[in-house]
Amino acid sequence: MVAVTEKGIHIVNNGHVTSPQGFSAGGMHAGFRKTKLDFGWIHSDTPATAAGVYTLNAFQAAPLKVTKESIEKENLIQTVVVNSGVANSCTGKQGIQDALETQALAAEKMGVAVDHVAVSSTGLIGVPLPMEKIHTGIEAMDDSNHASPDNFENAILTTDTVTKHIAVEVEIDGKTITIGGAAKGSGMIDPNMATMLSFITTDAAVDHDSLQKALSDTTNKSFNMITIDGDSSTNDTVLVLANGQQNNKVLNESHPQWASFLQAFQYVCEGLAKQIARDGEGATKLIEVNVGSAPSDNVASQVAKAVISSNLVKAAVYGTDPNWGRIVTAVGYSEQPIDPDKVSVSLGDIAVVKEGLPVYFDETYAKQYLENETVELNVDLGNGSHVSTAWGCDLTYDYVKINASYRT
Template sequence: MVATTEKSIHVLKEGHVTSPNGFSAGGVHCGIRRSKLDFGWIHSNTPATAAGVYTLNAFQAAPLKVTKESIEKEKLIQTVVVNSGVANAVTGKQGYADALEMQKLAAEKMGVDVDHVAVSSTGLIGVPLPMEKIHTGIQSMENPDCYSAENFEKAILTTDTVTKHMAVQVEIDGKTITVGGAAKGSGMIQPNMATMLSFITTDAAVEHDSLQQALKDVTNKSFNMITVDGDCSTNDTVLVLANGQQNNEILNKSHPQWPLFLEAFQLVSEGLAKLIARDGEGATKLIEVNVKGASTEVAARQVAKAVISSNLVKTAVYGADPNWGRIVCAVGYSEQPIDPDKVSVSLGDIDVVEDGLPLDFDEIEGKQYLENETVQLVINLKDGPYEATAWGCDLTYDYVKINASYRT
């Protein structure tokens, strides 16, 4: 069953990272965590053209470095292995050696080139990778009972409350191209990037340089437009694998249907990003900030990120307090060229500010609107044609509880 969107892109109702042809995935409990699945993998039948974007945190984790080096060397990935519970970050030379060993063991188990394996980790920082348990997880990759997209999605989670997955299909050159994905992320989400891992697959044949640029552009409009708490972690990665199983004419920037492929790619990335934002630690609501009328695309993004990152805005939404002053305050400190006498603000369809001045509105109606599970804040700068959207969540008492006892 599929739901149809415009321009012949179909959203699969049960879409996963394995929806594209030629991909399989699985997950097991290898003992890093007490009882939950904690080791997962994705495998392509053939080496896939690969691209990646990574955290800008100076303390980049060892697995991220190993994966980045392999993609830069070969531009191909066939197997991805991920553990949760331990981040293998700030672990020095031993951590790097352990990431290489994790890569080597997975390559041997799956019978692929060592540089065609991507490794990723998420969890506690500063803790050595328990290699004996990693080895147990890798041995499980030969067990067909461990294979399912759902197992993979569960194995990569940390404080997440739900799995996150999506897939779409689109017709290109007469071929049905599928783009699928899975992600994890719940806290420390302040891209570029955060404690967030996302894995996107497609059975399209795509030229590497075009794929890398597409990933960068799409990430800037999706994963880099979400925030939970303003922190930036050490391991965050978005990987995309294109295995060409549909035998389409190779897609690149010059292909006449490249924009259609980009739209499908964007739809999956944006869908996963919104699922991450909605599942913020302790969150009860998804907040969407839509900025219109900006003088530049950068200005639109920065204003949207300033508002979505404001703890005062986030707590107001949590308390269903229609305190629009917190919104205009965040717009004002966005460090973008703003004319305060032009700015308008709406809570959904409820106009609260027009041309920089407050409007009379029904506060009870405003409070009722903010009690919805999805809240849209609309800001019109009236200064140009550009717009951007950012996503986040409310800030609750439970966020403090979760992070006050994360290690214990």
């Protein structure tokens, strides 16, 4: 079953990373965690054109380095393996050796080239990867009892409370192209990515350079526009695999339907990003900050990031306090060329500031609005035509509880 968006993109009901043709996935409990699924995999029937973006944290984890180097060799990936519970980060030479061994074992098990395997990990930092559990997981990769996209989505979670997945369809060259995705992320999320892993699949044939540019550009408008707590981690990776199973004419930026593919791709990335923001640790609400009438895209995005990153704004939303002063304060310290006399702010459709000055509003009605599960904070800079949107969540007591006892 599909629904159609205003852009003509067909949303696949309960869509997953295996919605595109030629992909399979699975997950199982290998022992990294007490009882939950903790080892997952994605496999393409054929080598897929691959692109990736990675955390900007200087402490990049071993699996991230190994995966990045593999993609750079041939731009192809056929199998992805992921474990949760142990990040294999800050583990030195042993961490690299363990990531390479994981890659080699998975390649042998699945009958693919070693450099066509991507490895990824998430969990505690500074803990050696328990290789006996990696062996357990890899041995189960051909067991049909563990094969399902649901298992994969659950296996990659850490403090997440729900799985995150999406798939859409779009017509290209008269063929139905599908793009699917799965992600994990709940805490340590900030622009430039943080404890976030995202895997996107498509059965379209796509030129590598165009796919990489599409991913990089789209990441800046989606995954890099979310924040939970301002912390940035060591393992963040977004991978895209395009296996060409639909045999369409290879997509690139000069293809007459490139814009249609790009819109669908952006829809998937934005959908996953919003799901991550909504599932922030302890969160009760999704906050969407919309900035308009900016002099440039950069100004719009930096202002949006400043507002969505403000702990005072996030706490006010949690407490249903329509304290617009916290919003304009965040706009003011964004270090962007703002004219305070032109800035207007609204909570949803409730105007609270117009051209730098407060306006009367019904505070009871505003408090009721802030009780919604999705809250929009709108900022109009009154100085241009550029726009940007950022997503985050409220800051709750439960966030402190979760992170005060993460290791214990």
